[in-house]
Structures are given as structure tokens and as C-alpha cells.
Amino acid sequence: MSTETALPVLKASDFASDQDVRWCPGCGDYSILAQMKKVLPTIGIPRENTVFVSGIGCSSRFPYYMNTYGIHSIHGRAPAVATGVKTARPDLFVWVITGDGDALSIGGNHLMHAIRRNLDINIVLFNNRIYGLTKGQYSPTSPLGKVTKSTPAGSVDNPLHPLSIAIGCEATFVARTIDVNIKHLGMVLTRAAEHRGTAFVEVYQNCNVFNDGAFEYATDKATKNDNTLQLEHGKPLVFGENRDKGIRLNGMDPEVVELGKGITEDDLLFHDEKATEPSLAYLLSRMRHPDFPEPIGVFRAVDRPLFDVEMDQQISAAVEKQGEGDLDTLFNTGDTWLVEVEEAYDDPVEASATANHLEQDILNDDIASLQPREHPVVSPDTPVGEVLNLLVAKGVGCAAVVDTIDGQSQLVGIFSERDALMRLNTEAATLRDRPVSQFMTAAPETLKVSDKIAFAMHKMSVGGFRHIPILDDDRFSGMVSVRDIVRYATGKLQGNGAS
Ligand SMILES: Cc1ncc(C[n+]2csc(CCOP(=O)(O)OP(=O)(O)O)c2C)c(N)n1
Ligand code: SF4
Incomplete structure (x- = not known):
């Protein structure tokens, strides 16, 4: 007697969440x-083996409404998350x-790689x-000229066509259907579910709030048969309210022809969803309203090795040869090393607390706390040789150049080691009597006395400066140097303040 229990037959309502x-x-x-x-009950895969992964958008709320596993993931990353799920658990459905924004704007890159694999x-x-x-910005599939909140004068972006992208990535199953064409939609979802490999389905979906009627040409009773063409494998491309029009190839290009008057179905292009070459499917994906009827149905359904199966085989082969892996061992063998904690901080908690204090001090202390060292102050006509001697004598790397303008003492430049290197270099001896104003950096970046150390560091790092003059009420009052900051930080780390 068999001990197997038959699986319960599920209904559509069993797949509805609460x-x-x-x-x-x-x-x-x-x-x-x-x-x-x-469709899902007809496929016969249990709910607990089914996973819906979505990105972000109205459409991406879908997993909440299915009584299966689901991941409402990151914007544009559903294909990447699904790749992980399927690779780790090839048995899952x-x-x-x-959405068109989720898949083709932010997620274009991820979509492409999932499809090609x-x-x-x-x-x-x-x-x-x-x-x-x-709430209604244009997307990569919005047509040229589309007026939206983000394209008030009409879109000038050439739109993407999702099926052309999928076929370009050599998707093994590509289909298009329409939300209101429910029989067709059900058929396409069933075919996608049954396909082994990445099945890519585009559904024309009406957003009746922000883009109502976008597909009216393909759904309106009066026009849909002239504006769409139902693909059937092995059949000629016939369409039209009276099925009296067809698609013929003229060289490499499709053209619309009327049947009769010497043109028969035999002259038309025949649909072959199994063609290994994707060229004809691509050609179909480029047929767009209003120049052509837009094909709906299965464009392409071919076989190719599956990434998840091959990856699983590689993993099984490796396990057979080397045994089950152990991540911990992997991380700690081979070319690894240990970063030792500084001697002064045997306790990593203490080290991190000290670093936090330093960070706080840098953010809170103003530059006066650096107790900047004194730097020479010279007038613009001071001979540059004299300025160099002053720098050497004081053991600093920069002098302030100050002039009296309108009776006020004003900083007009600085002369730093960099100026000496870049502007004097080996000519220093011959140029030594020239005025420093010819070699200084005029109108340098400055700091205010009230500026914080963090701000000074940021300015130095962004501008690549080693010295920045400090102004107090527009008058030169000192110079902050990289050395002052290093001295301050070292003092703090050793618990000595800025000494
Ligand atoms: C990183 C990030 N960028 C932008 C957004 C804003 N955002 C949310 S959904 C969305 C696009 C939705 O469009 P679509 O994928 O077509 O889905 P629909 O809502 O039309 O179903 C955008 C840009 C976001 N949530 N996160
Ligand atoms: S009608 Fe538009 S805005 Fe409303 S849920 Fe649907 S896609 Fe979103």
C-alpha cells in the first residue's frame, strides 16, 4: 500500500494573501x-516552494498579495536578489x-545580467x-514628447523597448501581453512558468491615474485588431479587423501589406519562436505603433544551458572532491594576516573610545586650540631670498605677505615651500633679490578664527594645502599648518591636549 499522500489541489484563492x-x-x-x-495552481508547484521578488514601485508591491514567499527588495535589484535565491536554492520557483522604472532605469544593469545568464x-x-x-514622472519607456511632471515641455529621451533589450541580451523566452486581455495574459504567464530558463514577459499595464490610456490603441475594441498582431508559432503574420493585412519582409525590413491583389499568406513572414538566431524576434520587437501593429504573444522560446543548474553542478563536483566547505576555515587560511591592536590600546574598546573622543574634539574645538606656531609676516616687496632665510631660521614652511591698503593692513598672499619649489627651484640664487610678491600665492584660501579644526582639515584636504592663513576681522592673525594638526592629534591621543 502506498504511503504517499496526494498533494491538495490548490485554487486561485489559495494564492491570495491576507x-x-x-x-x-x-x-x-x-x-x-x-x-x-x-495560473499558479495549474503549474502545480507548492506555495512554499514559490518566491516572488520585487524591487520598488506600485507593481513591486505584488509579493505582499501572494500567499507564497516574497521579497520586496531594493530599487532595481530584484533580478540580483532573485539570482541569489535561485542559485542558492535551485529547487525554488x-x-x-x-516596473519599467525599476527594471530599466535604476535596475537596467541588473536586469541585463540576469537575462544573459x-x-x-x-x-x-x-x-x-x-x-x-x-506620482507620474516619465520613465525609460515613455514615448518621445510625453508631457509629465518631470518633462513639462515633453520628453526628448528616446524610449527603450523592453523586449528589444531582452532579446539583445539573448533571453531564451520573450513575450508580450496586455493587462485587459486576460485570456492571453494567462496563456503567456503559463508559457513563461513552463519555460526552462529566464522567461521575460512585458505586460502593457494601464496606470489609470498617471498615464491613463497609454495603450488604448492596443486595447480599444475599435482599433486593437488593426494595432496589434497575435503571434502564433509557425503561422504567417496576419492581422487586421478583417485579417486582411500582413507583414512581409522587404530585404531586411518588415512592411505592412494588404492580402489579396496578388499577395497571399505565403508571401508573408512566418513566425518561428524556436529560431536560435534572435534577429527575427528582434525585428518583431521593433515593430511599433503607429507604423506597425505591435506583436503580442511569444516572440522567442529556445533552450540554452541554465546558469543555476551548471552552478549547482560545479558546487556538487567541488564538494565531492574537497568535501563540504567551511566559511570560517576559508576566511582564516592561506594568505591572511592579523592587524594587531596598538600596544597603547590592549583593549580595543578603549582604542575605539579614544578615537571617538578625538573625532568629537576635532568637530568641536576651534582652530585656536591648535595653538598655531608663529609664522613670519613680510611685505610684498621683501626680497624673496630674505623670506627664504626667515623660513629656515624659524623652522616653518610658510610666510604671510601683508600690505597696507587704504590705511589697512591686509593679507595679499602667502609664500610657502610649494611656491619655493614650483616658482624658484634651482633659480633661487639668481632670483633672490626679486620681491616676494612675484612668487607668492596671491589671494589664498583663508580661515576665520572661529572656524573648527574639522573645517580646517576639510579645506586642507580638498585644496591640497599644507598652510592656511587665519583672518580675524579681515586682518591676518596667524597660520594653521598640517604640522599643527598632527601635533594636536598626537597630543590628544596621548592625553596631553595640544601641547
Ligand atoms: C534609490 C531610489 N531611487 C528612487 C526612488 C524613487 N522611486 C520609487 S519607485 C520609482 C519608480 C517606479 O516606477 P516603475 O518601476 O515604473 O513602477 P510603477 O510604480 O509605475 O509600478 C522611483 C523612481 C527610490 N525609492 N529609491
Ligand atoms: S494606477 Fe498607477 S499610481 Fe495607481 S497603483 Fe496603479 S500604477 Fe500605481
Whole structure:
């Protein structure tokens, strides 16, 4: 007697979570959710083996509403997170739910790599040609000229076409469907679920609040048959309200032709979703309204080795050869070293507390606490040789050049080691009688006496300065040098203040 218990047959309602759905009434997302809940029971994979991973956006709220595992992840990163999930657990049934903004703006890079790897995952891109969640900015799929909150004069960005991207990355399954075309939507989701490899599905989804009617040409009863073309494997590309039009190849380009008058279905392009070369699928993905009917259905369904399976095989082979791995051992073997704690700080907690105090002091103390050393003050006509002698005699690297202008003493420049090196160099002896004003750095960056040490350090680091003069009420009052700061920090670390 068999001890196996038959798995319960699930219904759509079994896949509904207990969360309130927070999409706007009338949003196309509802229809996709409803079809997903209908399709999953027919696939027969248990809920506990199913994971929905999303990014950020209205569409990305999807995992909350499914009674499966779910990860509402980081903006644009759902493909990367799903790659991790599927690689770690190849037995799971993994779906990525994303929007045109999430997948193609911030997440373009991640999408591309997930697709090219051909993991066995399904990516459903809800394309509403707008940023819905953030209230109506244009997205990478918004058409040229689209007026939105962020393109008030009309978009001048050439739009991306999601299927062209997917085919360019050689996706093994590529399809398009429409939110309101529920039978077709269900069929496409089923095909995607059954495909082994990355299935990429674009759903035309109406955002009735911020981009209402974006796909009206493809959904309105009066126009949809002329503006869309249902792809069927092995069948000619026929479309039109009266099925009297078709797509023919003219050289490398598609063209719309009328059937009859000498043109038969045999003259048309035949759809081959199994073609290993993606060129024809790409050509179909470029057929756009209003020049062409837009194809819906499966563009491409081919086989290629699966990343997750091959990775799993490599891991199994390595385990068989080397045994189970141990991360701790891995981290501590081979070319590793230990960074010893400074002798003065046997206790790392003490070391970190001291560093924190120093940081606080640097932020709170003003530059007077540095007790800057005295620097020579010279007039602009002082011979540069004399200034050099002063620097050597005082053992400092910079002099302030001060002039009297309108009866006021004013800093007009500084003469530093760098000026000596860059502007005098080996000519110092011959130029020694020239005035320092010819070699100084005029109008240097300055600090105020009330500035904090952190601010001085920031200025030095950004400008690459070793000395910055200090002004008190626009008068030169001293000079901060890198040496002052090092002395201050060392003193603090040794508990001696700035001495
Ligand atoms: C790092 C980061 N950048 C930007 C945003 C703002 N933001 C949230 S959702 C979104 C785009 C949503 O558009 P889409 O992916 O098309 O989803 P929809 O809301 O239309 O379903 C943006 C830009 C964010 N949340 N995080
Ligand atoms: S803002 Fe648009 S996409 Fe978002 S829930 Fe509302 S209708 Fe749907």
C-alpha cells in the first residue's frame, strides 16, 4: 500500500494573501495579480516552494498579495536578489516582478545580467510607461514628447523597448501581453512558468491615474485588431479587423501589406519562436505603433544551458572532491594576516573610545586650540631670498605677505615651500633679490578664527594645502599648518591636549 499522500489541489484563492491590496481602483496591476493567482495552481508547484521578488514601485508591491514567499527588495535589484535565491536554492520557483522604472532605469544593469545568464526564473515587467508610485514622472519607456511632471515641455529621451533589450541580451523566452486581455495574459504567464530558463514577459499595464490610456490603441475594441498582431508559432503574420493585412519582409525590413491583389499568406513572414538566431524576434520587437501593429504573444522560446543548474553542478563536483566547505576555515587560511591592536590600546574598546573622543574634539574645538606656531609676516616687496632665510631660521614652511591698503593692513598672499619649489627651484640664487610678491600665492584660501579644526582639515584636504592663513576681522592673525594638526592629534591621543 502506498504511503504517499496526494498533494491538495490548490485554487486561485489559495494564492491570495491576507493583505489589503493598495493599488488605485482600476489599476491594471489587479488583472495581472488575478491571472497569476489563476495560473499558479495549474503549474502545480507548492506555495512554499514559490518566491516572488520585487524591487520598488506600485507593481513591486505584488509579493505582499501572494500567499507564497516574497521579497520586496531594493530599487532595481530584484533580478540580483532573485539570482541569489535561485542559485542558492535551485529547487525554488522564482518570479521577479518589476516596473519599467525599476527594471530599466535604476535596475537596467541588473536586469541585463540576469537575462544573459539564463537562470530558470520568470521576470514580469509591468510596463505602464510612467513612474506610478512617485506620482507620474516619465520613465525609460515613455514615448518621445510625453508631457509629465518631470518633462513639462515633453520628453526628448528616446524610449527603450523592453523586449528589444531582452532579446539583445539573448533571453531564451520573450513575450508580450496586455493587462485587459486576460485570456492571453494567462496563456503567456503559463508559457513563461513552463519555460526552462529566464522567461521575460512585458505586460502593457494601464496606470489609470498617471498615464491613463497609454495603450488604448492596443486595447480599444475599435482599433486593437488593426494595432496589434497575435503571434502564433509557425503561422504567417496576419492581422487586421478583417485579417486582411500582413507583414512581409522587404530585404531586411518588415512592411505592412494588404492580402489579396496578388499577395497571399505565403508571401508573408512566418513566425518561428524556436529560431536560435534572435534577429527575427528582434525585428518583431521593433515593430511599433503607429507604423506597425505591435506583436503580442511569444516572440522567442529556445533552450540554452541554465546558469543555476551548471552552478549547482560545479558546487556538487567541488564538494565531492574537497568535501563540504567551511566559511570560517576559508576566511582564516592561506594568505591572511592579523592587524594587531596598538600596544597603547590592549583593549580595543578603549582604542575605539579614544578615537571617538578625538573625532568629537576635532568637530568641536576651534582652530585656536591648535595653538598655531608663529609664522613670519613680510611685505610684498621683501626680497624673496630674505623670506627664504626667515623660513629656515624659524623652522616653518610658510610666510604671510601683508600690505597696507587704504590705511589697512591686509593679507595679499602667502609664500610657502610649494611656491619655493614650483616658482624658484634651482633659480633661487639668481632670483633672490626679486620681491616676494612675484612668487607668492596671491589671494589664498583663508580661515576665520572661529572656524573648527574639522573645517580646517576639510579645506586642507580638498585644496591640497599644507598652510592656511587665519583672518580675524579681515586682518591676518596667524597660520594653521598640517604640522599643527598632527601635533594636536598626537597630543590628544596621548592625553596631553595640544601641547
Ligand atoms: C534609490 C531610489 N531611487 C528612487 C526612488 C524613487 N522611486 C520609487 S519607485 C520609482 C519608480 C517606479 O516606477 P516603475 O518601476 O515604473 O513602477 P510603477 O510604480 O509605475 O509600478 C522611483 C523612481 C527610490 N525609492 N529609491
Ligand atoms: S499610481 Fe498607477 S500604477 Fe500605481 S497603483 Fe495607481 S494606477 Fe496603479
